[in-house]
Amino acid sequence: MGLTNFPVQLTSFIGREREITDIQRLLTYSHLVTLTGAGGSGKTRLAIQIANSVSETFADGVWLADLAPLREPAFVPQLVAQVLGLRPSLDQPLLETLLKFVHSKQLLLILDNCEHLSAACGQLAQALLSQAS
Numbered sequence: 001m002g003l004t005n006f007p008v009q010l011t012s013f014i015g016r017e018r019e020i021t022d023i024q025r026l027l028t029y030s031h032l033v034t035l036t037g038a039g040g041s042g043k044t045r046l047a048i049q050i051a052n053s054v055s056e057t058f059a060d061g062v063w064l065a066d067l068a069p070l071r072e073p074a075f076v077p078q079l080v081a082q083v084l085g086l087r088p089s090l091d092q093p094l095l096e097t098l099l100k101f102v103h104s105k106q107l108l109l110i111l112d113n114c115e116h117l118s119a120a121c122g123q124l125a126q127a128l129l130s131q132a133s
Contacts, residue, residue, distance in 0.1 A: 004051070004052070004055055004061055004062050004063065004064075005063055005064055005083060006048050006051065006052065006062070006064050007048075007064075013045065013049045016042075016046060016049075019046060020046070020049065020050055020053070023035075023046075023050050024050060024053065024054060027050070027054060027108070031129050031132045032125060032129060035047055043112075044112050044113075047064075047110050047112065048064065048110075051064070051108055051110060054108065055108075058106055058107050058108045059105075059106045059107075060105040060106050060107040061107050061108075062107065062108040062109075062110070063083050063084060063107060063108070063109050063110065064083070064110045064112060065079055065080045065083045065109065065110065065111050065112065066112045066113055067079060067111060067112060067113045067114055067116075067117055067121065068112070068113035070117060071116075073117050073119065073120030074120070076117055076120040076121060076124050077094055077095050077098055077124055078094060080098060080109070080111070080124065081094055081097065081098050081101075083109075084098070084101065084102075084107075084109075086098060086101055095124075095127065098128070099127060099128070099130075099131050102128055102131050102132070103131040109128070111124075111125065
């Protein structure tokens with residue numbers, strides 16, 4: 001497995017082969033894939049399973065940003081930067097640092113538990129995708 005910050009899965013993943021195949025296919029040509037469903041339906045576990053299965057195709061790793069603990073939308077970029085191992089710079093805004101970092105990278109970033117921060121996550125995703133090559 002490549003670079004990742006995913007938690008170790010203590011149980012086996014069974015089923016959902018069709019969803020896994022469909023999402024893996026989407027990841028080959030799409031820069032943004034959104035998983036939706038009811039709380040507790042296994043979206044996070046599915047995303048981790050898929051990310052682990054494709055991790056070798058992303059030279060700069062696959063990363064999970066769990067936004068559940070956040071309450072302030074302004075902290076979304078900070079949490080993502082922290083997940084990616086970036087340190088804030090005194091002479092550059094954090095978002096600019098983050099955008100410069102991802103510009104030259106080939107990575108998969110999972111923004112998990114976004115529902116309470118949807119506007120901030122959408123803005124960050126749009127900014128990050130604008131840097132994707």
